[in-house]
Amino acid sequence: MPLLSNETDVSVFVEGLDHPEGIAWGLDGYAYAGGEAGQLYRIDIEKREATEFTSTGGFVLGIAMDAHHNIYACDAGNRAVMKITPGGDVSTYSSGATDEPFKTPNYPAFDLEGNLFVCDSGDWKADNGRIFKISPGGETEVWDRRQKEFPNGLCLGPDGSSLYIAMSVNPPRVNWVSINSDGSAGATETFIELPKTVPDGVAFDTDNNLYVSMYRPDVIYRVSPSRQAEILAEDPEGTLIAAPTNIAFYGDNLDLLLSANIGRWHITHYEIGKTGLRLSYPDLS
DSSP states (O other), rough: OOOOSSEEEEEEEEEEEEOOOOEEEESOEEEEOTTTSEEEEEEEEEEEEEEEEOOOSOOOEEEEEEEOEEEEETTTTTTTTEEEOOOEEEEEEEEETTTTTTTSSSEEEEESSSSSSEEESSSSOOOOOOOEEEEETTTTHHHHSSSSSOEEOOOOOOTSSHHHHHOOSSEEEEEEEEEESSSSSEEEEEEOTTTOEEEEEEEBBBHHHHHEEEESSEEEEETTTEEEEEEEEEOTTTSOOOOOOEEEEEESOOEEEEEETTTTSSSEEESSOOOBOOOOOOOOO
């Protein structure tokens, strides 16, 4: 059984997905996830049912959403960020910068102006990762080359003027990067090191606690604003919590948490007694 740091309830939320990595909450009241063969799933949270409504034909990793319920999916197979409409139409939003294409686009996150930041992880332990920025409309640039040790998941900081990035290796940690007033990358530092892990996903609650999900081992940490880490949930058997990659708060009050499990075929549900920080859902029309 999972080991918990408190009285958190953990359960299987919905089954029948194909090794999901990405998970997101939409403003339309559904959760969304991707699959390793390019599937996009719409999840009815009341019925706890997942419906595959389209496919990119690639390998869907992290996903973000806009105000009109469009999905922006990092696709490792197509080496692109794909845009998926609510009706299931699929197009390429960006393949990278004109002179520097994506290699392994892994996770996207919108800022308050509608810019989409994308972790391009590069090759495992090759230290060739980068952070891209896609402006509204699709113009793409390399934003930060310093985050090179397999940058994985990322999220906007509580004040909207920084990014927090899960760095999977060399060493495993979460980095912090400020966003300058002109939109460029500013100061950077290590927020917390997490030895003997592979950090993957990150998300904040409204108390400024940072949640970090681990591809290895099967753990989700909660890191306080004072940078103290505790285990929120751990599953030594790797069955209920199985390589938890991306995480997302969901529900009308954002007071419940979901994790995708790329090691299994289900989404896991957590009742943690906290409210998630609202993400940016830009109007890009």
